[in-house]
């Protein structure tokens with residue numbers, strides 16, 4: 001798994017490499033998160049602009065626990081999707097997915113490409129369902145996950161707070177890994 005690498009083509013013809021995060025990606029990943037807006041990062045649980053957080057990630061890669069899939073163009077990281085797994089307990093068949101695409105690469109099909117790849121990886125890991133948590137107002141995220149075969153299962157009103165402290169609704173989307181209905185194009 002660690003050595004796997006795939007090539008994808010975006011809508012504008014740009015070629016991207018999809019591969020797992022490596023230890024030597026530290027500076028590239030820091031650079032990626034420095035360029036992402038606060039709004040696009042509000043769902044993450046760690047301060048990804050803190051070099052210590054990135055150091056911890058790249059020094060403790062365990063692909064069976066968290067699979068960080070990055071998209072690279074000409075040596076620059078332009079997208080990052082993570083698949084979070086547990087080996088025991090009643091959620092051991094579930095995976096959680098998070099995805100961020102650099103602003104200048106959004107709307108080109110990269111988010112869809114990354115999520116589709118994560119769903120394929122989830123099938124290889126033997127997972128049955130994937131879960132994504134999305135702010136109700138993140139319309140492009142809702143569309144992207146829907147396109148990749150996820151559907152909204154629950155809305156928790158007033159549950160989360162954005163970067164300004166404003167409360168918002170959280171949508172939980174779920175994808176049936178084996179029986180999903182992926183839209184092409």
Ligand SMILES: CC(C)(COP(=O)(O)OP(=O)(O)OC[C@H]1O[C@@H](n2cnc3c(N)ncnc32)[C@H](O)[C@@H]1OP(=O)(O)O)[C@@H](O)C(=O)NCCC(=O)NCCS
Pocket residue numbers: 039040041043097098099100101102105106107108109110111112113132133134135138139140141142143144147185
């Ligand atoms: C969600 C996100 C990853 C989507 O990435 P992306 O590369 O722009 O996605 P795609 O180009 O594959 O777009 C997929 C669909 O989203 C919708 N979409 C994309 N950009 C959009 C925009 N600016 N406005 C409205 N809808 C948009 C479209 O329906 C699009 O499908 P189409 O191309 O067939 O029309 C990106 O917007 C992002 O990083 N957002 C911030 C992080 C986030 O909210 N993550 C979700 C929480 S896990």
